[in-house]
Amino acid sequence: MTSFPELDATPVLVVDTDVLDRNLTRMAESAAARGLALRPHVKTHKCVEIARRQLDAGARGLTVATVSEAEVFADAGADDLFVAYPLWVDAARGARLRALAGRVRLTVGIESAAGARALATHAGTGAGVLVEIDSGHHRTGVPPERAGDVATAARDAGLDVVGIFTFPGHSYGPGVPPRVAAEESAALTAAAASLRAAGTEPSVISGGSSPTALIEVRTDATELRPGVYVFGDAQQLELGAITERDIALSALATVVSARDDVLVLDAGSKILGADRAPWATGYGRILGIPDARIVALSEHHATVRWPTESPRPGLGDRVRVVPNHACNAVNLVDELVAVSGDVVVGKWAVAARGCNT
Amino acid sequence: MTSFPELDATPVLVVDTDVLDRNLTRMAESAAARGLALRPHVKTHKCVEIARRQLDAGARGLTVATVSEAEVFADAGADDLFVAYPLWVDAARGARLRALAGRVRLTVGIESAAGARALATHAGTGAGVLVEIDSGHHRTGVPPERAGDVATAARDAGLDVVGIFTFPGHSYGPGVPPRVAAEESAALTAAAASLRAAGTEPSVISGGSSPTALIEVRTDATELRPGVYVFGDAQQLELGAITERDIALSALATVVSARDDVLVLDAGSKILGADRAPWATGYGRILGIPDARIVALSEHHATVRWPTESPRPGLGDRVRVVPNHACNAVNLVDELVAVSGDVVVGKWAVAARGCNT
Structure with missing residues (x-):
């Protein structure tokens, strides 16, 4: 990836x-x-x-x-x-x-x-x-x-x-x-x-x-x-409304801690949002690793139980996290990084971020 | 209030x-x-x-x-x-x-x-x-x-x-x-x-x-x-770490819908955050109304079950909502309104809002 x-x-x-x-x-x-x-x-x-x-x-x-x-x-x-x-x-x-x-x-x-x-x-x-x-x-x-x-x-x-x-x-x-x-x-x-x-x-x-x-x-x-529907998110995926190839939005995150089958990423509730429906499998999903589970979320930490059958990223490696609820994740950032394949093609301002009134 | x-x-x-x-x-x-x-x-x-x-x-x-x-x-x-x-x-x-x-x-x-x-x-x-x-x-x-x-x-x-x-x-x-x-x-x-x-x-x-x-x-x-500790929040309150008089942060919200014992406020997860610990009584608390319960939260709606023994606010009235988790609520806004008693005394920029990297 x-x-x-x-x-x-x-x-x-x-x-x-x-x-x-x-x-x-x-x-x-x-x-x-x-x-x-x-x-x-x-x-x-x-x-x-x-x-x-x-x-x-x-x-x-x-x-x-x-x-x-x-x-x-x-x-x-x-x-x-x-x-x-x-x-x-x-x-x-x-x-x-x-x-x-x-x-x-x-x-x-x-x-x-x-x-x-x-x-x-x-x-x-x-x-x-x-x-x-x-x-x-x-x-x-x-x-x-x-x-x-x-x-x-x-x-x-x-x-x-x-x-x-x-x-x-x-x-x-x-x-x-x-x-x-x-x-x-x-x-x-x-x-x-x-x-x-x-x-x-x-x-x-x-x-x-x-x-x-x-x-x-x-x-x-x-x-x-x-x-x-524009982005898809982990909720839509787990509801069966979409498949993983319909997911357009993810948080690019870095592995900051690793022990046994657990990794900790630097993406937490301050970029993913804290949404978790009672029926959700976790606090979001890892793109491309359907059996990984985000078992805990702090403001700047996602604790991920990594499936033993998947090659495990190491310290400093990057993975992509799909937020549970796209609307609340986007409202946390000032800009979105637009990519096509492997290439960054632009930065888009979240122009109405924080517009609550 | x-x-x-x-x-x-x-x-x-x-x-x-x-x-x-x-x-x-x-x-x-x-x-x-x-x-x-x-x-x-x-x-x-x-x-x-x-x-x-x-x-x-x-x-x-x-x-x-x-x-x-x-x-x-x-x-x-x-x-x-x-x-x-x-x-x-x-x-x-x-x-x-x-x-x-x-x-x-x-x-x-x-x-x-x-x-x-x-x-x-x-x-x-x-x-x-x-x-x-x-x-x-x-x-x-x-x-x-x-x-x-x-x-x-x-x-x-x-x-x-x-x-x-x-x-x-x-x-x-x-x-x-x-x-x-x-x-x-x-x-x-x-x-x-x-x-x-x-x-x-x-x-x-x-x-x-x-x-x-x-x-x-x-x-x-x-x-x-x-x-x-600076703000207190509904989590600290429900943990017993503080009392309601220690709560410094709240969302001022307006009643936009009312039926029977249920009110809907215009404060949702885009200003309160979506945090809800398994042991929480709801998605935040209503300041001064300890028996009110926020039973559902959307991005711009808090659904509140109002206790029958408390005078019920009407459409357009304002109430104050205590977020479950102060850190995530503050990170959603560009400024905080500083008050003393009934008087607005300043607006403080959330200078490090969105500083995730």
Whole structure:
């Protein structure tokens, strides 16, 4: 495995641009073949260069999680942004939304009558709204049959109700994505009916998570918003949503300690993130060594149990670690190292890193 | 509870400077009363203003985790730095260490003969070394009785062996800190004997984690290196190492969704970190509401089960969330908001944020 000798310090996050482009193309083609608009979630990469590639591959617009992410991508020239979050809007955030709506096509999430009124009061009515529904993840969003009530309240507040959205986050479990994709589709269908019964024809019916986005189901959805698919990560791998050759993001790390079958790497939670789902095999995976297990993680140490049948790297050797959750890993660094094969081809700023507000 | 209306967006990390100063003073006084030098680990705060307060309160020098953290604090005027990590030194890192050793009193960790030789070859002999020993955490470091072997190899490579260090990270478990403090002390004593038998008198015998640093044990240690004690966090609270009035760091967050006994806040893993030890009650704690539980965490959502006996905040209200692990939370933001009581008194840059190399 290449160790990128021209990179003179580890740990750093490396993006394999060949894999990245293949991932972008596959999702774009799958969405197009099903007649679905693709609006990728850029919280995963926070990176202008990758957003441009997504738009060039046919994305309709971009999804963001926060107003500050929207501001970064608007500054970079994106002209169609959806804030997929049930924003609570006060005067300060309202002023920022008003400014954004003046320069891009802006849509934001709402999930309550009170939230709709706060949005209209403080941000005006320049942004379209999508009503968030709960398709089974039980985080935010109203039950599908209540979407019409929220839409009516929003319309009464003067807002332009464009449609509905959901995030089927309960797709993050082994073996469940096909069932969750069906639940999501049923929930979107029920919510669309609720909107129509309340007198609003939804033009956008938006769903999709990376584990479910490529699953073909009968759906009323018009739009997909996957995020992680650009990079893949150890969670997607262990869910069976991807294979190792779909993984574009890894941390290049150095072996700093070795004893018996255990190695310690210099990549810890400050570059991989501390995410570990209950069903995960460890704190990430070692690229190319499927039976290695990251059994402990500190801020600057990954403790790896190395399989006896694989040649063991020595002190100072480099290996590549796949984070469990790409979105949180990328948010820890200021730049991504773009590579093609063995060659470093660029450094990409994580332009929206830390944009939490 | 104050909601800091002059802060116009959430989530942000807030430092209560009154609690911070009390924490600094207590640790400094405890170390002084026991005749121990205090060399706090600045990876927790990465913040020049807080390091200055630690030095003003009597700290002997600073501990860092990486060479790039050392560079930031040297630039800020610190003149005595210990890199508490078994560095693997190649030509590029060696040149950086050589430059650092030319302008500050520098000490670094080693744990192998090969590591010692690589250090001497690439960085020269300007930095002192401490041999890392394993006091039971089983991450890095040699067994105490082998410290002398590593010291001899280092001396043969021309290095100045100053002493030994350990991190008793196995103190992070409910009820175990007193036992671990005793184990750490025994390991340091055994390692010091091993060094002496190899002909090196250790002038620095360094230990200490925040859960064990205030525990009085009979010890041969000369130095303590706690980090988290400045802020406290939900882990220290749940370990019983501190009480809620010792918590200086929290994320100011807004209620964005409310149903029945569940609230959703806008603080998620991108400001709190995703750390959750197996023994933790949740993904952090709500300041002032000990029976609230953060039952789920996404990147921008904390799902909180609110106790029925406590008045429930409404949409748009602000609450303060205590991260599980302060070090990883601070590394997610560019600045900390310093407050005293209800008043914002400053913004402190997280100067060494993202310094992983």
